[in-house]
Amino acid sequence: MTLSAQYLSLAGRLEAASCALEKGGITAICGPNGAGKSSLLQILAGLLETDAGEVTLDGESLASLESRAKRLGYLPQAPEIAWDVTVRSVVELGRIPHRDAATAPVEAAIAAMDLAGYESRRAQALSGGEQARVLLARVLAGEPEWILADEPLAALDIGHQQALIGHLKREARAGRGVVLVLHDLAMAMNHADRVLVLDEGRLVADAGPAEALSSERIAEVWGVETRWLGEEGARALAHA
Numbered sequence: 001m002t003l004s005a006q007y008l009s010l011a012g013r014l015e016a017a018s019c020a021l022e023k024g025g026i027t028a029i030c031g032p033n034g035a036g037k038s039s040l041l042q043i044l045a046g047l048l049e050t051d052a053g054e055v056t057l058d059g060e061s062l063a064s065l066e067s068r069a070k071r072l073g074y075l076p077q078a079p080e081i082a083w084d085v086t087v088r089s090v091v092e093l094g095r096i097p098h099r100d101a102a103t104a105p106v107e108a109a110i111a112a113m114d115l116a117g118y119e120s121r122r123a124q125a126l127s128g129g130e131q132a133r134v135l136l137a138r139v140l141a142g143e144p145e146w147i148l149a150d151e152p153l154a155a156l157d158i159g160h161q162q163a164l165i166g167h168l169k170r171e172a173r174a175g176r177g178v179v180l181v182l183h184d185l186a187m188a189m190n191h192a193d194r195v196l197v198l199d200e201g202r203l204v205a206d207a208g209p210a211e212a213l214s215s216e217r218i219a220e221v222w223g224v225e226t227r228w229l230g231e232e233g234a235r236a237l238a239h240a
């Protein structure tokens, strides 16, 4: 049930980062530009080699795990669709690790990402946010145990952001692991169960959102004076 990283180091990108992530909740990875968030996510997904350290899934090294692609679904930062194919074909690619043509997960993913009616359209000709939803649907169609998504909310309008975070919360409650790189600290504060904060390649916090994203920590790591407004679960971040 655990995706675990031990002393991950990669020159200029990460320094001895260790964490043990659990299924059943949303973990957010936050930090300033260049802090190492995408690098950590790619390493957790088994897509980037480290100079030192190891990632294990339920105690087994990712490096030697044959079922990695089936168990870990990864969405890169600012993805683009480079192939001239239909929306449905892109979403169906999510089934490749399973080597099947199951339609129910494809339909469910299309519905979850509000893409009903888009199935026959050319994916390349969609807007940036629509393409982002198609690529998210591809990840969901693979029904991975872990969803690792780099800035999945960045291109989405507020309605689709709310819908996606609601969907990911339900996936987490249903027992999946969800790990999201987020720049929107209010989203992390309101929706994550746990927040990892990276600063210049070092993991400087691994705690619940209120502790990890305190105003003091934001000042220290991001160099910005802020204060949290509103109630728990509906906080907004204001410049102090």
Ligand SMILES: Nc1ncnc2c1ncn2[C@@H]1O[C@H](COP(=O)(O)OP(=O)(O)OP(=O)(O)O)[C@@H](O)[C@H]1O
Residues within 6 Å of the ligand: 012, 013, 031, 032, 033, 034, 035, 036, 037, 038, 039, 040, 077
């Ligand atoms: N392919 C690469 N080769 C070498 N260094 C890289 C590579 N990709 C990123 N870096 C460097 O590693 C550091 C961490 O980059 P990373 O993309 O992990 O940061 P990030 O926290 O995701 O940043 P952002 O918020 O800007 O997306 C940066 O200094 C970056 O310049």
